[in-house]
Amino acid sequence: MKSYFRPTGFVDAPFGYDGRVARLAGGLTWFSAVEVIERSGGKRVSQRLVPISEIDTSNPLWARLTAPRAPIQLGERTVRFSEPSVMAILNRTPDSFSDGGRHATDDEAAAAAVAMAAEGAAIIDVGGESTRPGAAEVWEQDEIVRVAPVIERLAKAGVAVSIDTRKSAVMADALSRGAGMVNDVSGLTHDDRALETIANAGCPVVIMHTRGGPETMQRDPQYEDALLDVYDWLEMRIDAAVAAGIARDKILVDPGIGFGKTVRHNLEVLNGLSLFHGLGVPVLLGASRKRIVGALSNEAPVDRRLGGSLALVMTAIGQGVQMVRVHDVFESAQAIRVWRGLRDAALSPPTL
Structure with a gap:
């Protein structure tokens, strides 16, 4: 039991x-x-x-x-979990589901990232491989070429950078160029060297739940109990990371909305998000513009999913989620500021 x-x-x-x-x-x-x-x-x-x-x-x-969650350090930046914050998505890919090809040049990508930091992003998550359903794997050297110049520029500008990758070679290269954190959608299962790479670097890491790789993950995924199965898998991956030498206070978890899950599975996980605090680490939610929003809004296209994405942001922070990974930084940061204003008012009651 x-x-x-x-x-x-x-x-x-x-x-x-x-x-x-x-x-x-x-x-x-x-x-x-x-x-x-x-x-x-x-x-x-x-x-x-x-x-x-x-x-x-x-x-x-x-x-x-x-227990309070310990802050993490990314270069010169300290990210605290005493209130919710924003991780901004910066894809250097031609085929990502929402913004593929949008940041085609290094200059465009760096400018977009600096703008997102100014709009309120605590971390810029830079990725060079699409992990949308059906996406093909990218050769690690191609991935490095896509992300390396932008990571260097952002790190020199003092921006907190995360590398979004499944591959240890990409992780190591990005960390050497100034990235301060790794975000692995495979939960450190895709590459046998990933655990060792993170442990040796001593950096924070996001362990995300998935079931299968991008090519196969949406082929009839099955769960006994989606919420509890995801929790158990993340617990197992945290234990594996700690056993490999990764400090528990440098681990974040992401339940992986849209990764090996049907709409029903995603809804079960979202309704139960507060359960994941039982893992004892900060919780990150990445649900921005995802298929679930379109599915619940008459198949709205990707560029018309802002309202649903903000609804998921508010659902997350209402259950104590410490970080949200988003495309729409200004709007998400504004929503969090309004939530914080409401909370501040509640914590300063009128004198009776």
Whole structure:
């Protein structure tokens, strides 16, 4: 039997609720109950809502839910997880599903990245290989040629840079040029040398869930329980990373919306996002402009998915997600600032 804790019953502020609410992962979200889920043989056997006042706080899951997340360092930049932040997507690819070919030259890509940083992005995530469903793999040297000049420029300008890649050679090259973090959509499973590369570099890493590679991941994906299966897989990959010498406080997780999941699977994961805080590491969500938005809005094309993308941003930060990976930086950062203003007001109640 395995137990899972999913925080729920969120409240705006803790005032007047001593002993009845808890702070989620050291952030600006408080919760009043936990959905305790028990699973055996791959199936849920029970689930119940437990008020905070009745929770067994000696359970290790409780400590993981409530412990503040340590900040990460990317070059000169410190990224903190006490409030939500934005990771901006910069694709140097001709075939990415949303912005393929948009940043064709090094100058265009660097200018776009600097603009996104000015608009509020804490990290620029630079990628040279499309991982959309059906995409073919790119030779690692071609990938390096696409991303290397931009990474160098951004690092010299003091911008925090992440390299979005599955390949250890690309990781190592990008880190040597000033990237400060690796974002691996394969969860460090695509390349046998990836774990060692990250461990030797001592850099932060995003471990994302997927099922299969881009060529095959959307061919009838199956789960016993999508939310719990994704959680278990990420837990396993965190353990593998720590065993390989990667510090736990440098790991982030991404549940991988759209990667080996149907619309129904994606919705189950999104509704249960707060469960992933039980892994004890910061949570990143990348759902910007994805297929799920089109599927829920009369097949809206990619360039008409801003509203749905912002809805997913708000869903994520409302469940304590610490970082969102987006194309629309200005709008997403603005939404987060408004959310922060509402939260600040709730944390400064009028005097009675």
